[in-house]
Amino acid sequence: MSSTSSAIATPRSSSPASTTSRSSTTTVSKRMSLSGRRMSGFNPMAAVDIAVIEAAMKMASLDTLRGYSQEHYGEVKQYTETEYTPKSQAAGYQVLREPAWNKGTSFSPDERISKNLTGLIPHVLESLETQCMRALRMINSRGTNVDKYLYLSSIKANNTDLFYRLLIDNVEQMMPLVYTPTIGDVCLQYSTLYTRPEALYISIKQRKSIKTILRNWPYKNPSICVVTDGSRILGLGDLGVNGVGISIGKLALYTAAAGIHPEQTLPIVLDCGTANETNLADPLYLGLRQKRVSTDVALEFMDEFMAAVKEVYPDMLVQFEDFETEKAFQYLERYKLEKCFNDDVQGTGAVILAGYIGAVNLSGVPIEDQRLVFMGAGSAGVGVAKQVMEYYTRRGLSEQQARDKFYLVDTKGLVTKDRGDRLAEHKKLFARSDNNGHQFQTLEEVIEYVKPTALIGLAATFGVFTESVVRALKISVDAGGLARRPILFPLSNPLTKAECTFEQAVTWTEGTVIFASGSPFSPFTMKNHDSITTYYPNQGNNVYVFPGLGLGAILAKASRVTDAMVYISAAALADCLNSEEIKMGLIYPKIERVRDASVVVAREVMKAARRDGVSKLPEEAWVEWEEWGDVALTAWIKKQVYDPRW
Ligand SMILES: NC(=O)C1=CN([C@@H]2O[C@H](COP(=O)(O)OP(=O)(O)OC[C@H]3O[C@@H](n4cnc5c(N)ncnc54)[C@H](O)[C@@H]3O)[C@@H](O)[C@H]2O)C=CC1
Numbered sequence: 001m002s003s004t005s006s007a008i009a010t011p012r013s014s015s016p017a018s019t020t021s022r023s024s025t026t027t028v029s030k031r032m033s034l035s036g037r038r039m040s041g042f043n044p045m046a047a048v049d050i051a052v053i054e055a056a057m058k059m060a061s062l063d064t065l066r067g068y069s070q071e072h073y074g075e076v077k078q079y080t081e082t083e084y085t086p087k088s089q090a091a092g093y094q095v096l097r098e099p100a101w102n103k104g105t106s107f108s109p110d111e112r113i114s115k116n117l118t119g120l121i122p123h124v125l126e127s128l129e130t131q132c133m134r135a136l137r138m139i140n141s142r143g144t145n146v147d148k149y150l151y152l153s154s155i156k157a158n159n160t161d162l163f164y165r166l167l168i169d170n171v172e173q174m175m176p177l178v179y180t181p182t183i184g185d186v187c188l189q190y191s192t193l194y195t196r197p198e199a200l201y202i203s204i205k206q207r208k209s210i211k212t213i214l215r216n217w218p219y220k221n222p223s224i225c226v227v228t229d230g231s232r233i234l235g236l237g238d239l240g241v242n243g244v245g246i247s248i249g250k251l252a253l254y255t256a257a258a259g260i261h262p263e264q265t266l267p268i269v270l271d272c273g274t275a276n277e278t279n280l281a282d283p284l285y286l287g288l289r290q291k292r293v294s295t296d297v298a299l300e301f302m303d304e305f306m307a308a309v310k311e312v313y314p315d316m317l318v319q320f321e322d323f324e325t326e327k328a329f330q331y332l333e334r335y336k337l338e339k340c341f342n343d344d345v346q347g348t349g350a351v352i353l354a355g356y357i358g359a360v361n362l363s364g365v366p367i368e369d370q371r372l373v374f375m376g377a378g379s380a381g382v383g384v385a386k387q388v389m390e391y392y393t394r395r396g397l398s399e400q401q402a403r404d405k406f407y408l409v410d411t412k413g414l415v416t417k418d419r420g421d422r423l424a425e426h427k428k429l430f431a432r433s434d435n436n437g438h439q440f441q442t443l444e445e446v447i448e449y450v451k452p453t454a455l456i457g458l459a460a461t462f463g464v465f466t467e468s469v470v471r472a473l474k475i476s477v478d479a480g481g482l483a484r485r486p487i488l489f490p491l492s493n494p495l496t497k498a499e500c501t502f503e504q505a506v507t508w509t510e511g512t513v514i515f516a517s518g519s520p521f522s523p524f525t526m527k528n529h530d531s532i533t534t535y536y537p538n539q540g541n542n543v544y545v546f547p548g549l550g551l552g553a554i555l556a557k558a559s560r561v562t563d564a565m566v567y568i569s570a571a572a573l574a575d576c577l578n579s580e581e582i583k584m585g586l587i588y589p590k591i592e593r594v595r596d597a598s599v600v601v602a603r604e605v606m607k608a609a610r611r612d613g614v615s616k617l618p619e620e621a622w623v624e625w626e627e628w629g630d631v632a633l634t635a636w637i638k639k640q641v642y643d644p645r646w
Pocket residue numbers: 232233234235236324325343344348351375376377378379380381409410411412457458459460461464491492493494497517518519540541542543
């Protein structure tokens with residue numbers, strides 16, 4: 001099976017070899033007592049609470065078990081003055097300044113000698129977990145989320161493994177910092193916050209040099225790139241080159257949530273100008289200071305980019321992210337035979353289908369009686385509607401019967417065939433013709449007419465699910481029986497664009513809502529008569545799909561991403577809930593289990609790639625996995641992924 005072993009979990013890059021030969025003239029230092037050393041490190045005047053002290057003590061004993069004990073520390077070899085050479089000191093700094101090589105205070109005594117690090121770092125020897133604890137304390141001490149992001153970003157620039165250990169072990173706390181909602185604020189201010197490059201920045205003025213720029217990326221053969229042109233970043237509109245933050249954030253999640261090695265990931269922004277006047281007027285703006293180029297010119301640029309990618313990194317999967325609506329659909333169609341997918345259309349479609357399957361099971365309304373109203377008929381809205389429609393057709397409904405379940409609303413009201421405007425191509429599939437010439441302009445009117453059971457928000461507009469809208473949804477669901485529950489998904493990002501909050505949804509539906517939002521909300525506790533109940537929200541975000549979809553496509557060596565691979569990622573995710581999550585009434589796995597979910601999604605995506613004949617993995621590998629079943633394939637995937645531990 002060696003031919004199948006992928007480079008996802010690229011072994012740690014080797015650090016520069018020591019240039020000095022070490023003699024054996026070492027001495028053993030005096031041993032120090034664990035408790036003595038640890039306690040003497042504490043300043044009784046410092047405002048450190050008991051919980052932190054207890055955690056530190058626990059960590060110290062854990063470190064002992066892991067071989068990071070102070071006993072071990074006591075055995076650090078010493079060398080004499082005569083061994084010192086300036087050259088070796090330079091080699092030492094090189095190691096510390098390269099984030100992929102740097103282990104901070106976790107270099108072993110032998111590594112400190114062989115890499116000429118002695119004295120360049122504090123004498124203490126700590127585990128990765130202890131370093132995480134320090135970082136967590138620092139993060140918690142920062143006042144704003146952007147400050148926390150910046151601190152995390154400095155860790156990423158210094159110590160790759162520490163950054164990802166933090167993310168992986170603290171997903172619930174860290175994901176909102178490196179992803180939505182904080183990444184929205186970071187993108188808005190990217191040009192001001194900028195301190196160092198983290199991506200490839202390709203401007204339309206450099207279109208003759210795309211291949212050179214791709215080759216300039218310092219890591220060999222990336223497996224996955226996330227590319228945006230910044231034209232629709234989350235629900236924040238055209239942010240131009242500042243949108244690169246979303247490519248960086250999504251790729252951090254490819255590593256944290258699916259274990260793709262950081263050196264295999266490549267964030268890219270295509271700078272085609274911007275329509276954002278604030279950015280254009282900002283003296284610090286880092287992008288091209290010109291209006292966004294026309295769709296036709298952007299398309300030529302995209303063609304050149306895709307051709308260059310094919311030549312320079314033929315095996316790299318391309319994820320299109322946050323392109324404005326027309327381009328999102330156009331590129332998806334145009335490059336459908338290339339190794340790429342669109343996260344906003346396909347990833348979102350799959351993740352919301354998975355959540356919808358779970359929600360229908362909880363709703364008490366049979367699947368065939370569901371009627372869905374979408375607020376927003378853009379790339380995400382239509383992407384989700386198409387994916388859910390496929391679910392219905394696979395269950396035996398005709399295309400027309402399936403399509404009839406969907407009512408899409410945009411800024412002009414219900415999308416109908418006779419509305420009198422020129423409908424954008426992507427809306428036509430769902431344009432209604434059963435409105436008897438009547439046009440429904442407000443969401444309230446649509447709800448009154450449709451009596452929906454599910455309301456999906458992808459309109460990037462804060463607060464459009466008003467109290468009267470949500471109460472009207474509940475009334476229309478209750479009409480079929482009081483045990484029924486409304487499905488309400490305000491999915492727009494970041495939180496400032498959410499169609500309603502979790503607290504509002506619970507309050508206005510008297511706790512009956514089945515809720516998922518794009519950005520995370522906290523649980524909400526509500527007093528009902530004599531009892532107090534805590535309600536748990538779901539996060540319906542494509543982060544549950546794109547990491548696993550990408551991982552599966554890469555591991556299967558898929559030549560392209562087929563519709564069946566996308567569809568199966570939804571079905572796989574819908575099956576991922578464990579008994580605790582089911583008991584809690586969730587429709588997605590808890591976010592701290594996103595890595596488990598990604599493995600399951602990746603496994604099913606790999607199998608779908610093979611069924612579709614697009615996997616280039618050798619047949620022997622499949623024979624073995626088929627013999628041993630999912631367990632073997634799951635174990636193999638887990639062996640491929642990056643999981644920083646020293
Ligand atoms: N939860 C998730 O995983 C995802 C969430 N999203 C979010 O969905 C939102 C929309 O994204 P896209 O569909 O790509 O944008 P888009 O620009 O393609 O579509 C937006 C749609 O909303 C409609 N709209 C805007 N304001 C409206 C209003 N006041 N009333 C009714 N309709 C209105 C527009 O007419 C358009 O049809 C964004 O906030 C984005 O962050 C997108 C992808 C994934």
